[in-house]
Amino acid sequence: MTREPPHSTFEASMSDWTDRPGTSPPEWTPRREPLAPPPSTRTAPLPGMPSPAAPGRYDSGPHPRGGRGSRNRRRPSRRRRYLRTAAVLSSVLLLGGAGTYVWADTRLDQQVDLGALGGRVPPGKGTTYLVVGSDSREGLSEQDRKDLNTGSAEGRRTDSVILLHTGANGTTMLSLPRDSWVTLPPYVDPGTGRGYRAAPNKLNAAFSLGGPGLLVRAVERNTGLRIDHYAEIGFAGFVGVVDAVGGVDLCLGRPVRDEDSGANLPAGCQTLDGAEALAFVRQRKQEDQGDLGRTRNQQKFLAALARKAADPATLADPSKSFPTLSAGLDTLIVDDGTELPDLMALFEALRKATGGGGRQLNVPVADPDLRTSKGSAVKWDDRRARALFRALREDRPPG
Template identity: 45%
Template sequence: MTADDRARPIPQGSAGRSDDDVYTVDTRRRGRAAPSTPRAGRPRAAAPPPAPPAGGYDEYGRPLPSGGAPGGRPPGTGRPLREPREPRGPRRPRRARRVLSLVVLLLVGWVAFTAVAPWHAWSTVSREDTEPSGERPAAGDGNTYLLVGSDSREGLSAAQKKALGTGSAEGRRTDSIILVHVPSGSGKPALISIPRDSYLPIPGKGKNKVNAAFALGGPKLLVQTLEQATGLRIDGYVEIGFGGFATVVDSLGGVDICVPRNIKDAKAHLNVKKGCQTLDGATALGYVRARYSDPKGDLGRAERQRQFLGAVTKKAATPGTVLVPWRWWGFTHAAASSVFVGEDTSLLDAYRILSTMRKVSSDEALSLVVPVSDLNASTNAGSSVLWDDQRAKDLFGMLRDGTPLESPPEGTDGKPTGG
């Protein structure tokens, strides 16, 4: 290139473009101007950094809307922002919670069942009007109930009668008569046996053995006779038959009895050895019925009956009975199916009777016999039992007046006083 060439001016406009100029044409989109290539020798200014969003950034680096607050709902996210969570304490394992819930549920169910079973059984008992007519003694301290064991064969098949040795006599006669007294204050409750051959005045029938009152006028006349003889108002009545004894015992899987001596009684179908043993229903029935083989006669039988009642209620209250649903249900319904109760006798009355019988086995209740003076007196009714009138009057007076009893009063051990 010569000096003249360097001095010649470059033409302007399209005609004056230099051949050294380079152009870039954007053929991807029409109508959009292609950026021009920076001219040589002119430095390009750096682009300023983008301004931060007015609302800042969330925990994931996403811009927040202007004026947004934590927990707000950014446009397009569809959910609120999550706040940082505080650390939680250790969680109880779900399995432990399930086991605990199951235990609580079973406990509640068991408590409900133990209450419902006797309530339902009580609704099925046979009821009878046992309230005597005429004048009755005034109410005394506490409550007095009449518990009767009858020789009723009702509900027994011919085979059962033969197996139990009950015979086939019709009707109901008393086999045992027991007064159950529950004081309202201090002192022990008591079971008082009334010998069934007791020679007493029977309202409208003259003097006779007390079991004749039951045969002649049923529970009403028996209640009236005993109220007149004792001066105690009888507040409830419960009667259980032969079949009931056996059924109740078998529902418990037998009862534990300590037999005081060898007993063999053909009439009672009984043959047991001395010592503690478990008696089934048929054997237990023979044990409480045996009379002729006992040197104490009717008083010895009454003693065994009180022992038996204590053993039954003790077995009924054990965990092996109450905690086993089918056994608890079986016991309550076996007992209910074999008893007659007075129309005015409540479930609470039945509970008091059972509770007193149970306490006899642990010496928390007294086991007594009405004081007697003669076990074999000759009367117009045959061989009879005569009461010791003064001692009997004293005993029933203490019960009526609420005198606390902690030990057996004199003459209540079953031994004749001789007058």
Template identity: 40%
Template sequence: MRHRATPPAGTGRPDPVATRVDLRPVDEDAPASAGGARTARGRARRSTPTSRTLSRIPRPLRLGAAALVLVLLVTTAWFTGLAVWANGRIEHVDALSDKADTPGVTYLIAGSDRRGGAVADDGTTGERADTLMLMHKAPNGRTYLVSLPRDTLVDIPDKGTHKLNAAYALGGPQLLVATVEGFTGLKIDHFVEIGFDGVEQLVDAVGTVNLCLDQDVDDPKSGLKWTSGCHDTGGEQALAFVRARYFDPTADLGRQKRQQQFVSALMKKVMTPGVLLNPVAQVKLAGAGTGALRTDSSTGIVDLGQMALAMRAVMKDGTTMEMPIKDPDYKTKRSGVAILTDDQQIATFFGSIGDGSAEPPAKTG
């Protein structure tokens, strides 16, 4: 039984203490008064603030929010399924060494002449790494991209001194990785190889890429036919663009600049709404990319996505670097003309890449 507070006799005002203690008896079985009913309803409303808040949101907005949640769930499921499917298409190879870790994350990106049907048979035996790029994300967050000319004279473990691309032909990805690690001093964390077929398929998956060259070219060895200027380029000519070097008096050095231009153009096209928001384009891109890729056994689709984002950041920030060269036309006794470097300059250069202190060359023009 509860008690109601009553005002002290003769005052007409409620006693401040009594108002906190109900002194009058109340019949628990008596029907609630209208005021009591309102109080009970008020308590019920106060006990469910979420329901009260939601009830104040207009119905169209509630339906819109539900639709948004549904879209997010479907989108998440789509990208998860696409990632699982793409990850299963990647070919993995043994590539990484047991070299001690160095700070940061380093990718070795190789364009190999696993020719398939993309390049006519020219008598080349075995496989060669025709294009080599090293991308490094330093501990301070700076990311660099360095082209490694394939004709660079290097020491290949247990094989002697040869051009860099010979490491791939002599011992595949493992020997190539070990050779690059010995040359740069950086531990390779991820190895990514794209066959020549991959370049053509990737470009065709996104439609075209815009490439520029300030001269007319008709190079029968690469198949590049070009009129001076910038052109939206399909897969076949994009492949020729990154392979061609004989028309260029700077040979391998000129080609590495065109390779960097191609990578920048491809990343720019991949990040456009027409590709990012187009499920058909996403499937074509994932299929083309993973079907042409080989990676080390620990590198999956997530790592490749991170590589693409880092590559895009490099192109945006302009942190593409050129390694120092002592003699671009060094005459060797058995390997023809090669690129000669200075050991101390190379150690200093890649040391600054490794710790993030390297500064890109000032832009001209």
């Protein structure tokens, strides 16, 4: 096979719609089990955890000068007591936070090697994250799969694909329909080792055929945007996060019912638990524009989830904040260059974009029901999409 020339410009990546040979990407490394956290070295308990110290007073013993307790001692001033209490609390929070940081950092499953991918587009300005919601059933029991209407299919496919761009001109969250009709780069089937030439297909096919690596290359090839970080969460993690924060409040203008996803929600304002939320963001058959309607529902739900997770009542309650963090990490997959600070920056950008401090967009579409050899697909509006992608690549406000 001959080597495909790298796409040095956005126009080349968008206009290449024909088959041609190219280099084969490295094989997709199967998911490995997250590393177990090392033995704790904390000297103070995490917030919300019981103290290892024995209960009781510490000043009840004999006074060094023979007095009883503090009777012969000068009581500290109120100001000194306040300062002392503040210092103790600060130390406990600092040590607990450090312990939590180490624990969370060891839980990151950094299985995607972006540096090993070939034929990538040049870096742009700002930082671009590829955030993927996958239908991975890992972590779900057979009963869970039945209860959540996830089916029994093995492997992973995308249920949502979101580009999150941050830079000097704010934050933009851009949803890419999973049925987008794009050109997949050349790839090697990780199961058979057989190589395939570039060809048109649905964006979701990139993930199912070649995993995160092929999806990243497909997004870069068709948008001209360099992916700096990758983050993916599966069904189990999604449900766990929603349940950990106590459910998410959402107002629906009409009833939502879908046999495939299991959604059966009345109209009006309500609190969705994890299973109901998953059914809501997965359903699309009753939406007027199918996959496009689903992306709008996903953005609406993410905004509500971000508000709930960032609520002071949630953050200050260890019984909610720690299970939320743990549930999110259970099925989270990131690239090997993503550390905990990068993940925190991603969450903050997501919160801004969904909380009114940024932009929530869908890729411009020319035909939401394009007939193809792979079934109905979503055709982008090439001219408007090019302008949008170029603005993000150059870190300019879209539009």
